[in-house]
Amino acid sequence: MTERDVEIFGIPGLLWRVSFRSRLRFFSLLAVMAVASLLLCGALFFQGGVEAAISRGMERLGADLMVIPQGGDVPLQKGLLGGVPVTFSLPPGMEEGLASVSGVAAAAPQYFLASARASCCEAGNLLLVGYDPGQDFTVLPWKGKAAGGRPADDALLVGGAVMKGVGAQLRFYNHTFTVAGRLEKSGMGYFDNAVFIPLAGVAAMERSSRSPGAVPITVPWGRPSLLLVKAAAGAVPEDVAEGIRSRYPGVRVLTMPEVFRQAKQRLGRISGLLVPLAASAWVVVTAIVAAAHSLYLGGRKQALGLLRVMGASRLRIVMMFAGESLALASAGAAAGSLSAFWIIRMFAPYFAVVSGFPLLLNLPVIAGSAAPPLIALFLATTLLQSVLTVSLFLRAEPYELIRGEG
Amino acid sequence: MNMRIIPGLMLAVTGALLVLIPRHLFPTCGFAGLTETEKAARMICNTTGGITTWLGVLTVACALTLLFRKGGALGKGAFLLAGAAGVALFFIYTVWPGVCKAPTMPCRVGTLPAALLTAGVQVLAAAAGLRPVKGRNG
Numbered sequence: 001m002t003e004r005d006v007e008i009f010g011i012p013g014l015l016w017r018v019s020f021r022s023r024l025r026f027f028s029l030l031a032v033m034a035v036a037s038l039l040l041c042g043a044l045f046f047q048g049g050v051e052a053a054i055s056r057g058m059e060r061l062g063a064d065l066m067v068i069p070q071g072g073d074v075p076l077q078k079g080l081l082g083g084v085p086v087t088f089s090l091p092p093g094m095e096e097g098l099a100s101v102s103g104v105a106a107a108a109p110q111y112f113l114a115s116a117r118a119s120c121c122e123a124g125n126l127l128l129v130g131y132d133p134g135q136d137f138t139v140l141p142w143k144g145k146a147a148g149g150r151p152a153d154d155a156l157l158v159g160g161a162v163m164k165g166v167g168a169q170l171r172f173y174n175h176t177f178t179v180a181g182r183l184e185k186s187g188m189g190y191f192d193n194a195v196f197i198p199l200a201g202v203a204a205m206e207r208s209s210r211s212p213g214a215v216p217i218t219v220p221w222g223r224p225s226l227l228l229v230k231a232a233a234g235a236v237p238e239d240v241a242e243g244i245r246s247r248y249p250g251v252r253v254l255t256m257p258e259v260f261r262q263a264k265q266r267l268g269r270i271s272g273l274l275v276p277l278a279a280s281a282w283v284v285v286t287a288i289v290a291a292a293h294s295l296y297l298g299g300r301k302q303a304l305g306l307l308r309v310m311g312a313s314r315l316r317i318v319m320m321f322a323g324e325s326l327a328l329a330s331a332g333a334a335a336g337s338l339s340a341f342w343i344i345r346m347f348a349p350y351f352a353v354v355s356g357f358p359l360l361l362n363l364p365v366i367a368g369s370a371a372p373p374l375i376a377l378f379l380a381t382t383l384l385q386s387v388l389t390v391s392l393f394l395r396a397e398p399y400e401l402i403r404g405e406g
Numbered sequence: 407m408n409m410r411i412i413p414g415l416m417l418a419v420t421g422a423l424l425v426l427i428p429r430h431l432f433p434t435c436g437f438a439g440l441t442e443t444e445k446a447a448r449m450i451c452n453t454t455g456g457i458t459t460w461l462g463v464l465t466v467a468c469a470l471t472l473l474f475r476k477g478g479a480l481g482k483g484a485f486l487l488a489g490a491a492g493v494a495l496f497f498i499y500t501v502w503p504g505v506c507k508a509p510t511m512p513c514r515v516g517t518l519p520a521a522l523l524t525a526g527v528q529v530l531a532a533a534a535g536l537r538p539v540k541g542r543n544g
Contacts, residue, residue: 084510124435125510161509193509346519353515 033332053187053358083189085114094131102236109224160185174214187360305401327384413535424462428455432516451513489532
């Protein structure tokens with residue numbers, strides 16, 4: 001601080017220059033807020049993103065019930081949430097018989113198949129879903145930009161994350177399909193990572209796979225992997241489920257909440273840690289910021305005294321240092337929460353495919369999470385601490401501050 | 407305390423991560439057991455993973471250089487080289503050679519985000535190391 005500083009900038013400018021010259025305080029305040037908001041926002045965005053994906057998935061499935069074989073829960077979770085290839089089959093005869101069960105308005109079969117292991121980069125590790133366009137109410141309502149109405153038999157629909165545009169070609173088991181449309185992204189692996197082929201196309205693919213040199217595939221016709229059931233108007237889904245179980249005791253009949261119950265339970269275990277995590281983070285941040293403020297101002301007593309002597313009021317000094325603290329803390333919080341957002345978004349496919357957590361992260365999810373009020377609490381605490389600490393130091397007379405006392 | 411130590415340490419960490427990511431932490435498809443070994447060598451993600459490993463070795467070498475030569479042209483060169491390696495990784499993963507396009511392939515869901523996140527941190531660390539050092543305050 002020199003006379004030139006005072007001449008050029010006056011008291012406000014001097015206050016500004018004094019405030020931002022401590023590298024230790026700058027980085028400690030910025031870093032601690034960034035790390036705290038990274039961890040907290042990461043956990044909250046993850047929680048909100050999983051809940052949003054599950055909610056969107058339930059809505060888009062459009063069914064009241066899902067019928068799967070006994071023991072099909074685990075592969076179902078992998079296929080539905082992660083969109084990874086899984087195969088399982090119901091007993092024969094259910095497709096035709098289900099329509100006669102009381103309360104069943106519609107039953108749409110789906111065949112889960114896997115792309116060939118030898119397939120590489122574009123068609124590898126894909127879940128192929130054979131569906132009946134005449135009975136479907138899950139896939140077709142969500143196709144976005146499409147070349148037409150119902151896809152032709154040699155056309156398929158791709159999930160939102162499959163990197164093929166409309167009109168592009170995909171080859172499975174020696175049969176070439178054309179992409180007729182892309183489903184809107186949902187955060188759920190089934191809708192994002194799978195490829196949906198009309199049953200006639202699946203039959204053509206099976207025939208092509210029997211050519212010499214091709215990898216063969218055998219489709220369990222008459223034994224779909226699952227049946228999506230719509231209950232009739234006025235029918236209670238649980239009652240319809242009971243009716244199906246009594247007619248077909250060897251299958252599992254799940255309501256939509258039950259389909260996602262396991263994922264919700266796992267999320268619940270993580271959510272239970274959020275409150276202790278937030279409380280611990282608040283205590284740590286408060287302690288570190290208080291220590292940083294005290295150390296910083298303890299080394300700035302002479303500067304505070306000089307500012308008082310030069311005519312700066314206590315209020316002005318408090319506002320300047322408090323404003324600086326708030327600006328640094330806000331910058332740290334912004335950096336931390338933006339980093340959390342991008343990290344979660346980048347790893348969303350990993351969480352879905354490997355960990356079985358579907359994830360949909362967008363602005364409405366962020367705004368609806370507990371992250372904004374929590375960050376506001378942290379910033380308010382930092383501001384209050386700064387005001388209190390500066391005010392305590394300014395209780396001393398200017399000459400005491402200049403002499404390093406007070 | 408010499409503030410350049412922190413960026414140097416960060417480069418050592420990012421370099422080590424870049425070496426480990428493509429083969430061990432978030433392995434590419436050929437090393438994730440997804441395809442036959444003889445086909446693994448031909449997959450583009452395997453090439454990308456190999457380049458990543460070597461850039462990681464380069465980054466670790468830069469970090470070791472900084473350990474013995476903190477300032478001067480050699481130190482600056484080490485930060486520049488590490489930063490350039492980080493920038494190159496973005497090109498390698500998004501333009502050429504890239505990774506597999508299928509959305510559930512291990513290289514796309516794991517290797518790509520892990521490598522790009524590490525590269526981002528590396529670029530920031532290199533930029534922090536290149537910042538001119540002023541006189542000590544506070």
